[in-house]
Amino acid sequence: MKWATRAGIHIDRAACAWLIRRFIDPDATFVCVADLAHVPDDATPFDMRGADLGHHHGDCSFETILRRYDLTDDPALQRIAEIIHEADLDDERFDAPEAPGLDVVLRGLSMIGDDEHTMTVTKPVFDGLYEYYRRASLLGREPA
Amino acid sequence: MSEGSLPQQTVASGGAGQWVLLSYRLPREPSTPRITVWRKLKRLGVAQIGDGLIALPADARTREHIDWIAEEIEGFGGTATVWLAQPGSTTQERRLAQSMAEARTTEYQQVMAQAEQARTLTEDERHRALRRLRAELRRIHRRDYFPPPARRAAETAVNALHPTRTPTEENA
Structure with missing residues (x-):
């Protein structure tokens, strides 16, 4: 399936792309466009103003996708969602000290490469975070 | 604060920089959405330049925040448009920054x-x-x-x- 998002991706879009490819559509391809009007007909837009998979009721797009695709039962994804929410919206709904650090890493990445580069680099980062919080939820404490 | 103590980056290259503006209207009642929106704008440190018109220096982060707030305003039954603009003179920009x-x-x-x-x-x-x-x-x-x-x-x-x-x- 084809997916589309706004060009100049930051944390929410990078995390959504990872989530889509790993949990929803392993064959996902992504196009980054400037505007909702430029989204190809056969693509599902996310994290764009006016798209269904966007911000709703104070949630970031990552949280919206979790809800739309019934992924809310996974505690590791839930924890990642809290971090993305705080890095993206910074409204202190959650306690996520990881968020400011991750936010800076993503902002820095966007300064040295294009969107494809950011997605390529962040994929193993999110894989690692997922594994960390998966183990944490099994152990009931920090795994290392 | 005197104008001279403003930091250099205010008017870095002599010309006025790019700003993101949000022009919005929200129904008077209920008041909760108005308060929610105003709190978010305040948290972002916006400059209020008119009734229902706020400004921030444009960068990736501010543009994105303003875009989502605009969407939220529409979700509340209001109207919102987001603009990219340049102050007509560096003096005006300086005043805003100050x-x-x-x-x-x-x-x-x-x-x-x-x-x-x-x-x-x-x-x-x-x-x-x-x-x-x-x-x-x-x-x-x-x-x-x-x-x-x-x-x-x-x-x-x-x-x-x-x-x-x-x-x-x-x-x-």
Whole structure:
């Protein structure tokens, strides 16, 4: 399936792309466009103003996708969602000290490469975070 | 604050920079959405340039925040348009930047006053104050687009609450 998002991706879009490819559509391809009007007909837009998979009721797009695709039962994804929410919206709904650090890493990445580069680099980062919080939820404490 | 004490980056290259503007209207009632939106805008440190018209220096982060707030306003039954604009003169831009820097200065001064009050507390209380004020500083930094001199002073005052960071080290 084809997916589309706004060009100049930051944390929410990078995390959504990872989530889509790993949990929803392993064959996902992504196009980054400037505007909702430029989204190809056969693509599902996310994290764009006016798209269904966007911000709703104070949630970031990552949280919206979790809800739309019934992924809310996974505690590791839930924890990642809290971090993305705080890095993206910074409204202190959650306690996520990881968020400011991750936010800076993503902002820095966007300064040295294009969107494809950011997605390529962040994929193993999110894989690692997922594994960390998966183990944490099994152990009931920090795994290392 | 005199105009001369404004930081260089305000008018970096002589020409006015790019700003993101949000023009919006929300129904008068219910009042909760109006308050929600205003809190979010305040948290972003916007400059209010008119009734239902606010401005921020345009960058990836501010544009994205404003876009989502615009969407939220429409979700509340209001109307919102987002604009990219350049002030007509650097003088106007300078004035705008100065009012924003002054608003931050007030916030930094409040933090500084609290840090100074905390100096006489017990070590435990001082540590709690340190953590609380550092978090407060982070929040202010996020909306500090034209850092005033009080920024550094507030950081110094807060860090001095840590037992290993005396003011003399900080000033060195």
